Amino acid sequence: MSATASDKARILAEALPYIRRFAGKTIVIKYGGNAMTDDRLKEDFAKDVVLLKLVGLNPVVVHGGGPQINGLLERVGKEGQFIQGMRVTDAETMDVVEMVLGGLVNKEIVSLINKHGGKAVGVTGKDGHFIRASKLYLKSESDETIDIGQVGEIESIDPTLVALLDSQDFIPVVAPIGVGEEGEAYNINADLVAGRLAETLGAEKLILMTNTPGVLDKNGQLLTGLSAAEVDALFADGTIHGGMMPKISSALEAARNGVASVHIIDGRVPHALLLEILTNEGVGTMIRAR
DSSP: OOOOHHHHHHHHHHHHHHHHHHTTOEEEEEEOGGGGTOHHHHHHHHHHHHHHHHTTOEEEEEEOOHHHHHHHHHHTTOOOOEETTEEOBOHHHHHHHIIIIIIIIHHHHHHHHHHTTOOEEEEETTGGGOEEEEEEEEEOTTOOEEEEEEEEEEEEEOTHHHHHHHHTTOEEEEEOEEEOTTSOEEEOOHHHHHHHHHHHHTOSEEEEEESSSSOBOTTSOBOOEEOHHHHHHHHHTTSSOTTHHHHHHHHHHHHHTTOSEEEEEETTSTTHHHHHHHSSOOOEEEEOOO
16 A cells, blocks of 8 residues: 555654754665665665765765675686685685676666766775775684685775765765785675774764674574674674674674664665664664673
């Protein structure tokens, strides 16, 4: 059943206090999952970002591209490998990552936002040495060092470029590729980039879009609000594992380092961003430092 005119008016009125509260504030959005691959959800996402900008918020988009990277790797005869939720990235895989993240995916998101009236600009961490990185080594359970190739950990993020774009009403769309001291490229997990960027920018919110309703307990029930101690317990008992590990880790780190609120939301829900930011309805899990 379609909404009546009075329903629409009520919804708009409900958004007013949130618009007032968040006007001028930075919202960092990690865009990924089904929301990046379903055509209808892609359009919804672009419209949501443009609307947030028009009502006075400063959205900054950080995107992934795992399915697209896997698809191109398959076409060149390579199989994607993951260790502790991180993509193993040899030189050939890095070329594919740069092509997909810095080119195809980034420009598609920019085009969609611009199509709906925004002014989006795509950047990678290489632009202006925006995201400086160094090689990441993992540790096994037996404390052995694991080399996963050109995967980076963030050394620093220079907020100047994003601040400049924001000041001119552009919407930054960030591909998670870092740059090393010698100009070498590093593949960085997009959740980690989004979390660190939110900290650096002093963001009001960090929103991580995913393919689940949020953080689930072992019975599959949604956990709507979690403290740092509760998240630590979920790591310890194995409830949080695999690809969710870097996502939850970055969310927790951001909450502990000054980001006012961190939300893991279901990107499969149409207009999930607007529901989370501008209505009384939550669509995921909020993580707080305490």
